[in-house]
Amino acid sequence: MAKQLIKGNEAIVKGAILAGCRFFFGYPITPASEVAEAAAYYMPQVGGTFIQAESEVASINMVYGAAAGNVRVMTASSSPGISLKLEGLSYCAGAELPLVLVDIMRAGPGLGNIAPEQSDYNQIVKGGGHGNYKVIALGPNCAQEMCDLTMLAFDLADKYRNPVVILADGFIGQMEEPVEFPEAYASFPDKPWALHANADDEHRLITSIQLEPEMLEQHNIHLQEKYRIISENEVRYEDYMVDDAELVLIGYGVVSRILQTVVDDLRAEGKKVGMLRPVSLWPFPSAHIAELGDRVKNFLVVELSNGQMVDDVRLALMGKTPVHFYNRMGGMVPSPEEIYAQVKTIWEA
Amino acid sequence: MAEKRLSKADSFYKVYERTPSAIKDVTHYCPGCGHGVLSKLIAEAIDDFGIRERTIFMSPVGCSVFGYYYFRTGNIQCAHGRAPAAATGIKRAYPESIVISYQGDGDLAAIGGNEIIQAANRGENITVFFVNNAIYGMTGGQLAPTTLIGQKTTTSPFGRNPANEGYPIRVSEMIATLEAPVYVERVMLGDAKNTNKVRRAVRKGLSNQIDNKGFSLIEVLSVCPSGWKMTPVQAKQWMNDFMLKQFPLGVYRDRSEEIPVRESQRHVFSVDGIRDKLELPKSGEQTMQVEKPAAEFMNPRLKLAGFGGQGILMLGLMLAEAGMRAGYHVSWIPSYGPEMRGGTANCHVNLSERRIGSPVVSKPTVLVALNQPSLDKFESEVAPGGLIIYDTALVPNPPKRKDVKVLGLPATTIADELGNTRIANMVVLGAYVGYSRILPKEVVFSALPALIKRKNLLPLNELAVEKGMEFVTRMGS
Numbered sequence: 001m002a003k004q005l006i007k008g009n010e011a012i013v014k015g016a017i018l019a020g021c022r023f024f025f026g027y028p029i030t031p032a033s034e035v036a037e038a039a040a041y042y043m044p045q046v047g048g049t050f051i052q053a054e055s056e057v058a059s060i061n062m063v064y065g066a067a068a069g070n071v072r073v074m075t076a077s078s079s080p081g082i083s084l085k086l087e088g089l090s091y092c093a094g095a096e097l098p099l100v101l102v103d104i105m106r107a108g109p110g111l112g113n114i115a116p117e118q119s120d121y122n123q124i125v126k127g128g129g130h131g132n133y134k135v136i137a138l139g140p141n142c143a144q145e146m147c148d149l150t151m152l153a154f155d156l157a158d159k160y161r162n163p164v165v166i167l168a169d170g171f172i173g174q175m176e177e178p179v180e181f182p183e184a185y186a187s188f189p190d191k192p193w194a195l196h197a198n199a200d201d202e203h204r205l206i207t208s209i210q211l212e213p214e215m216l217e218q219h220n221i222h223l224q225e226k227y228r229i230i231s232e233n234e235v236r237y238e239d240y241m242v243d244d245a246e247l248v249l250i251g252y253g254v255v256s257r258i259l260q261t262v263v264d265d266l267r268a269e270g271k272k273v274g275m276l277r278p279v280s281l282w283p284f285p286s287a288h289i290a291e292l293g294d295r296v297k298n299f300l301v302v303e304l305s306n307g308q309m310v311d312d313v314r315l316a317l318m319g320k321t322p323v324h325f326y327n328r329m330g331g332m333v334p335s336p337e338e339i340y341a342q343v344k345t346i347w348e349a
Numbered sequence: 350m351a352e353k354r355l356s357k358a359d360s361f362y363k364v365y366e367r368t369p370s371a372i373k374d375v376t377h378y379c380p381g382c383g384h385g386v387l388s389k390l391i392a393e394a395i396d397d398f399g400i401r402e403r404t405i406f407m408s409p410v411g412c413s414v415f416g417y418y419y420f421r422t423g424n425i426q427c428a429h430g431r432a433p434a435a436a437t438g439i440k441r442a443y444p445e446s447i448v449i450s451y452q453g454d455g456d457l458a459a460i461g462g463n464e465i466i467q468a469a470n471r472g473e474n475i476t477v478f479f480v481n482n483a484i485y486g487m488t489g490g491q492l493a494p495t496t497l498i499g500q501k502t503t504t505s506p507f508g509r510n511p512a513n514e515g516y517p518i519r520v521s522e523m524i525a526t527l528e529a530p531v532y533v534e535r536v537m538l539g540d541a542k543n544t545n546k547v548r549r550a551v552r553k554g555l556s557n558q559i560d561n562k563g564f565s566l567i568e569v570l571s572v573c574p575s576g577w578k579m580t581p582v583q584a585k586q587w588m589n590d591f592m593l594k595q596f597p598l599g600v601y602r603d604r605s606e607e608i609p610v611r612e613s614q615r616h617v618f619s620v621d622g623i624r625d626k627l628e629l630p631k632s633g634e635q636t637m638q639v640e641k642p643a644a645e646f647m648n649p650r651l652k653l654a655g656f657g658g659q660g661i662l663m664l665g666l667m668l669a670e671a672g673m674r675a676g677y678h679v680s681w682i683p684s685y686g687p688e689m690r691g692g693t694a695n696c697h698v699n700l701s702e703r704r705i706g707s708p709v710v711s712k713p714t715v716l717v718a719l720n721q722p723s724l725d726k727f728e729s730e731v732a733p734g735g736l737i738i739y740d741t742a743l744v745p746n747p748p749k750r751k752d753v754k755v756l757g758l759p760a761t762t763i764a765d766e767l768g769n770t771r772i773a774n775m776v777v778l779g780a781y782v783g784y785s786r787i788l789p790k791e792v793v794f795s796a797l798p799a800l801i802k803r804k805n806l807l808p809l810n811e812l813a814v815e816k817g818m819e820f821v822t823r824m825g826s
């Protein structure tokens with residue numbers, strides 16, 4: 001199939017529609033606005049619905065309402081807007097509603113700026129909203145994955161009745177690359193628990209409230225059990241030249257692309273360096289990292305944040321291998337040369 | 350219509366299985382509370398219209414949060430104030446359903462103030478029942494946006510003081526100022542006569558939705574003996590004496606007669622012609638075979654910079670598009686947002702035989718500088734042995750580096766000669782591909798239509814590319 005040069009943000013929408021999504025409720029924010037714009041353009045043409053909501057709060061609640069039905073639904077925003085959506089996301093997780101939320105991260109805190117950062121890792125991966133909930137978080141690093149992981153996200157969301165977040169940075173959203181778009185799903189599996197606007201609905205209830213502590217504890221136990229199954233089955237990562245690596249770089253999103261260049265440069269010099277790229281940020285590839293920890297001498301985690309994912313790497317390794325950290329913040333993106341220099345210091349130490 | 354029904358409405362569950370209470374046949378509402386009466390009127394109307402099986406009842410937070418204990422319909426319990434948004438979502442998914450948003454005054458007029466205004470303004474085809482009891486009942490009697498001046502609540506212990514808390518909001522009057530709503534009425538649960546008016550309003554609100562006429566809001570003044578710390582009798586009296594003055598009953602907007610009855614448009618899932626609708630490329634379009642350039646020009650990492658409006662981003666996209674058609678891995682990253690508006694623009698482009706690592710170009714092998722600031726800013730970044738292309742017409746001080754190749758051409762002058770300054774970028778494109786031989790002319794030409802939407806401009810753009818190529822040929826001979 002022929003490829004199309006396309007912006008990551010638009011590839012998301014085309015992927016979503018190919019995966020059967022017909023409902024989009026958004027609110028503009030740079031650098032995520034092209035997602036809403038593409039949805040506004042394509043949704044009506046494929047018999048779908050696009051609404052520009054009055055706020056991110058309203059848009060996630062529109063998603064909540066639509067996700068209660070037998071349809072596929074999504075929304076997109078960037079960091080400040082995601083903060084506003086977190087109340088709703090907690091309700092969706094509590095009511096076990098499937099949906100896809102796209103976060104094209106920008107720099108913070110506060111209004112920050114519109115340049116790329118990865119500082120929403122904690123608010124997405126660690127909860128962010130209230131309650132004991134988890135969302136599946138996928139971190140694409142190219143336009144092709146913006147499409148592919150979005151399609152996968154809809155399947156995972158329905159399979160587990162759980163929100164799935166596409167966690168990408170501003171560069172991955174704004175970048176254009178060739179994408180090969182797969183065939184459209186002819187349909188998607190019926191959701192028997194969802195409202196169908198028919199006679200069976202009297203037996204169906206979409207809710208996150210549970211007044212009785214015993215019952216709510218049971219519900220929480222049920223959720224945790226579901227999360228355990230997800231962590232067993234849905235870990236995704238990419239190894240790049242790690243087989244014989246003595247030093248492994250870890251990063252996701254645009255950082256992983258920069259790390260690949262660093263690995264290539266160092267390999268050209270005969271240095272045994274590799275890269276691990278978590279694709280699913282939750283569930284995190286902890287077991288794999290722990291395994292690597294048995295033979296790798298050093299890890300270097302690189303993030304566009306104050307060090308959020310690095311905590312998960314450290315937890316996975318439980319102190320058995322040194323974990324170094326390098327970061328840039330505020331929308332600054334490290335050059336391969338900068339990281340190369342870091343690796344050299346570790347190598348020579 | 351019978352004033353008193355002996356049997357319970359069919360639209361209520363026979364047994365309230367969902368209540369955690371041991372008693373499964375009474376509601377959780379306090380004695381004398383208006384919620385129970387209104388629920389009954391709604392359930393009876395649902396029965397009579399025969400719409401129970403397609404009704405979806407939204408219960409946001411407030412004393413009515415447990416609407417799903419009672420209503421034998423589809424039920425969605427949602428966040429405080431957000432029912433109009435969630436109702437929008439499910440109604441759009443099922444336009445044939447009947448969606449009821451049942452909200453209190455704290456829910457609708459305080460925390461959900463924006464959601465209700467916007468849903469009303471979009472003319473969502475839903476029915477909103479707004480229970481105004483001038484208090485936060487559920488949380489124990491705090492100040493509501495509708496609390497009367499002087500009214501004591503647990504958070505206005507000295508009485509509502511407009512200097513501190515403002516004035517009670519008249520929701521019906523406010524919503525009625527909007528264009529879209531079809532029907533807005535304020536009624537009151539009190540004596541039999543008024544209750545009958547509530548019954549009629551409930552029916553009208555629902556029948557508007559059944560007929561797909563649009564948004565209806567029925568504000569129902571209702572007592573909250575518990576929140577007001579009164580007996581039910583005192584509460585009724587207080588409502589008559591005080592609430593009615595602040596909240597006059599009546600129809601505030603009614604276009605029900607003007608709007609024709611419409612069929613509901615069911616959402617139908619379809620993938621017919623979807624690839625065309627998504628403007629995806631036809632599978633026939635193949636990549637073109639190209640000869641490799643000299644080693645020094647292979648796998649270029651380009652930074653292109655100039656003023657906004659010089660077509661820098663387009664130039665980069667052209668290269669990426671053509672590179673893709675030649676079978677290369679490509680990437681393009683723009684500088685985005687305010688920086689562009691500030692007058693400078695730049696983008697990073699990679700063409701590579703291998704999977705591209707960093708799409709961000711920190712050490713370009715090719716710098717295209719279309720103005721002096723860009724050259725001054727990025728000249729030092731260029732990798733030794735790399736190439737700097739600049740527009741001699743706009744860059745008075747040429748590059749100083751001695752360890753790079755330099756290609757200066759009067760791109761803007763050439764473009765002006767062709768009659769359009771704005772195609773200087775295409776002249777530069779021609780010069781770059783001509784000089785480096787990274788892409789043949791045919792591939793560049795095949796890429797142009799993908800990005801140039803005005804087809805009548807294609808010949809001019811092709812000519813500009815050719816002029817750029819000619820320039821370097823002449824230079825070389």
Ligand SMILES: Cc1ncc(C[n+]2csc(CCOP(=O)(O)OP(=O)(O)O)c2C)c(N)n1
Pocket residue numbers: 410411412413429452453454455456457480482484485486487488493
């Ligand atoms: C986000 C959020 N804030 C606060 C609350 C607490 N809360 C529950 S009900 C309520 C007030 C409800 O009052 P109203 O809407 O007037 O309904 P009533 O109980 O009077 O019928 C509040 C503040 C909540 N559940 N969620």
Ligand code: SF4
Pocket residue numbers: 377378379381382383384412482486487572573574575576
């Ligand atoms: S607190 Fe007030 S509104 Fe709530 S059930 Fe009791 S009387 Fe009704």
Ligand SMILES: [Mg+2]
Pocket residue numbers: 453454455480481482483484485486493
């Ligand atoms: Mg109230």
